[in-house]
Amino acid sequence: MCPQDEDDGVAAWEVLGFEQHGTLGIRASGDAERLFVQIVVGEFGPAAADYPILFAKSPETGRFYAGALLRLQAGDDANLDESGRLRGYRPADLEREGFFVEQDRIVIDRDLPMFVDGGGAPLFDGDGGQGVALQRVQRALGRLHAGLPATDAFIARLLERSLLEPIDIDLRFDDGTRFRLEDLYTISADAVAALPDTTVLAMFHDGDLAACYTQIQSVRQIARMARVRNDRLAGA
Template sequence: MPAWEMLNHEQHASLRVSRACDGQRHFAQIVADEFLQAAPYYPILFTKHPETGAFYAGVVMGLEPGQNLLTKEGVLADYRPADLERQGFYIAEGQLVVDRDHPVFVGPDGQPVFNIDGEAALPLKRVQHALHMLETGLPETDAVIGRLLEHRLLEPIDVSMSFDDGESLTLEGLYTISLDTLHALPDAAALDLFHRGDLQLAYAQTGSVRHLRTLGRRRNDRLADIGR
């Protein structure tokens, strides 16, 4: 069981939070409000919860579990999704709690959660903002996905890559928005999606798929570095 503790300055004055474990995250869930921030840097795709079968959206940062191809010295250089920002922190019964066993608290480069005066330091403020974004954004994103499914706009995407070392990888269980189906919608349906802001999200998502090529290049570059 996680070692959850209610966060407070008295007990956690020396607590430090590190971003180093980002390097082991190859996928992170995002909410609809993050699409426009994430799309310039990551492929945004949909997948299903293994337990419930419900769709959710996320950014792909690596092609294999445990490998983030977009970190530099273990840290993401660009937009950091809320799901990563809040690692180790949770809301339980309306209170902010921490899982002291989470690797985010054992990195050597951790930053203090609290200032000397006991006020929330910048890392904790980011955590609080991320948790709020997820709390409000998850139901909103479920509603967006529900409308996409209503119009049969999600379709499986074939992601198969070959690399300089002769290895091939296929990513399974990923979905994208079908632009063909979107463009074939009746005017009234398309107008409704436009007014709801869903069209903007759809084009951001489909445009972001090009970053899969970036991941492939990054993997080849790392293979070349290892071979030197």
């Protein structure tokens, strides 16, 4: 969640404050541009109601992270409303887009098009208090700050117990188009069922078991999303 520094160690980001950003607002970001968004384990419940939850490896570090698959391909707007925003749960990583935490301070990149001076949803009210938009951002940052280490630990336990397995998504639609995603992983229901009773009991007490089955059940959302896309094609 920390921004990268420019060369020479000088940060390219501005510390958010009323004095400098009192008239600054944010416009709705383009949810339609994101296919796969990182989430933390505390988001599994609400995210699973709308999206499949899968695991991927970071190309920079090679480490696993959890994410929600928001759509099957670019241009697929089945999960979007008329304004281009997600209809269902909006992951914290989207809510805080453009905002980061650096040394316990919120910093922003003013060059991003989501920031507008004198327009959009205001970050501050006239008295310098936090606007509704900024309150949402702070809640999202707090959820990520607490959730990322917990999620890393959860994934480490999955790997220790050999519970992750590859999943290839290969779908063909009625219009002849094909959707394929590789290099994604899911929790193996068979591997969970084969665990010793003592391990299952420990996972139940620390919440891992519930998170596992929430993720496993969420994979069914892939079939739902495919049906929705085919239904839309049939009605076109």
